[in-house]
Amino acid sequence: MKYDVTVIGSGPGGYVAAIRCAQLGLKTAIIEKNATLGGTCLNVGCIPSKALLDSSEHYHNAHKTFKEHGIQLDNLKVDMNQMIDRKAKVVEENVKGIDFLMKKNKIDVLAGYGSFINANTIQVTATDGSTSEVQTDKTIIATGSVPNIPEAFNFDGKRIISSTEALEIREVPKRMIVVGGGVIGMELGSVFGRLGTEIEVVEYMERIIPTMDKDCSKQLQRSLKGLGFKFHLKHLVKSVKNTGKSVVVEVQKRDSDEVFEIKADYCLVSIGRKAFTDKLGLEQIGVTTDERGRIDVDAHLQTNVPGVFAIGDVVKGAMLAHKAEEEGVFVAEFIAGQKPHINYDLIPGVVYTWPEVAAVGHTEEALKKAGIPYKAGKFPFKALGRARASMDTDGMVKVLAHKETDEILGVHMVGARTADMIAEAVAVMEFRGSAEDVARICHAHPTYTEAFKEAALDATGKRALHM
Ligand code: FAD
Ligand code: NAD
DSSP states (O other): OEEEEEEEOOSHHHHHHHHHHHHTTOOEEEEEOSSSSSHHHHHHSHHHHHHHHHHHHHHHHHHHTHHHHTOOOSSOOOOHHHHHHHHHHHHHHHHHHHHHHHHHTTOEEEESEEEEEETTEEEEEOTTSOEEEEEEEEEEEOOOEEEOOOGGGOOOSSSEEOHHHHTTOOSOOSEEEEEOOSHHHHHHHHHHHHHTOEEEEEESSSSSSTTSOHHHHHHHHHHHHHTTOEEEETEEEEEEEEOSSSEEEEEEETTSOOEEEEEESEEEEOSOEEEOOTTSOHHHHTOOBOTTSOBOOOTTSBOSSTTEEEOGGGSSSOOOHHHHHHHHHHHHHHHTTOOOOOOGGGOOEEEOSSSEEEEEEOOHHHHHHHTOOEEEEEEEGGGOHHHHHTTOOOOEEEEEEETTTOBEEEEEEEETTHHHHHHHHHHHHHTTOBHHHHHTSOOOTTOTTHHHHHHHHHHTTSOOSOO
């Protein structure tokens, strides 16, 4: 078998790269070690977590807000088996969709574990141990990431779990400890918190989602407190023990010797993910990695070995599906001789809690640190007619624009439907639009998007109309 391009890994980076290569006329193969295509994102990441977030949100609303809307329900119950089965069906439909796309684009899917023999030969080892070899002109490594769980956490996949196991829990736990107040912790904590589980978060930093805007962190924490979350910020985990029917976590205050124990049914460890390159044979061809095990790449996402590229979670940058996809398209087009470009400053980040958090561009902290003069405009959701109509008044939009030029440098949103609203900010910023531009664009009424316009009006000289 001889290919122009062979992709290793079929997550959103790998399968998108393969499709774009095929579209550009390159004979393409994709190697996947798992039984289904789609990688972390489709199987145990974005898609199943959003399926459960939606199901749990429906239950939460039925339980907490329907009455106020004038809808009466009796005997409301959670059927966890049905909820997990539906999630599995959603995953199945999505991964089948990737099978279809591979066939449609005439991409050869090679089932097995890919490893380099040399820069142009890849061995594929099937689950039964049989092997075959692929000859390839170019290779795109898209092997993704796995949960980062240090040994001290005594991970056992039963009570001490990662996101992968959390997506399979077929009961409503009474209590769950979430170690790490990042994206996974807040999203999966929300799933169970909405169903009635008591959630206790242990976060090392002084705030949750610490890489995002401070005001967004604060608002999300307030909203999650309202859902019953308990937070131990500036705390670290000393030990985690599975005692059979429960888990005991020893927690220490970060800047003191104070130690206490928390007991729960599960301990979800969500303290980040690490690049996955196990048994890939990188050493066979001399591809280098950085101190965090991520494959080193240049500005064209090419490794130090010519013809071997790497994209997505296995290289530096945000561990996000849409970033992996952009890189997949970029490399395919570069291989085909085009001159693609990715604007890494404008990759949006979204946390799918309720309220949702969404951001693009610089934070205030980053602008201050870089000495860039800026002005900020804000608009609260509680001043928005649409938000009041649907009882979703938690949140705000913040627009950061350059003090002199008025160019929008960052947009930070927390509130209902901001995951979708952020796309407008990305588009405006791609065209290097100003706060004045957004302020003069007509936004439909009543919509949540009016909060973006109002925040832009506020940034351009305190001209917000409804505040
Ligand atoms: P992956 O999706 O990890 O795919 C890598 C693939 O390579 C896997 O299928 C693996 O089996 C295969 N592979 C590895 N080594 C080999 C080998 N040697 N041979 C053959 N195959 C191999 N991101 C978002 O943007 N939005 C979200 O809402 C979101 N939610 C998430 C929720 C959870 C719970 C998790 C865990 C992640 C979430 N992410 C989200 C992150 C997102 O899933 C990743 O950023 C994305 O999947 C990375 O894509 P990738 O193609 O680089 O790698
Ligand atoms: P994360 O980096 O988002 O959050 C990890 C959190 O754990 C941080 O707040 C960090 O300060 C804290 N932490 C680290 N070590 C700790 C320790 N020992 N004790 C206590 N706290 C500690 O990582 P994650 O939530 O595991 O998610 C992994 C990746 O998956 C992220 O990079 C994210 O981009 C991606 N993801 C994205 C989405 C999305 O886009 N909606 C959803 C889920 C996951």
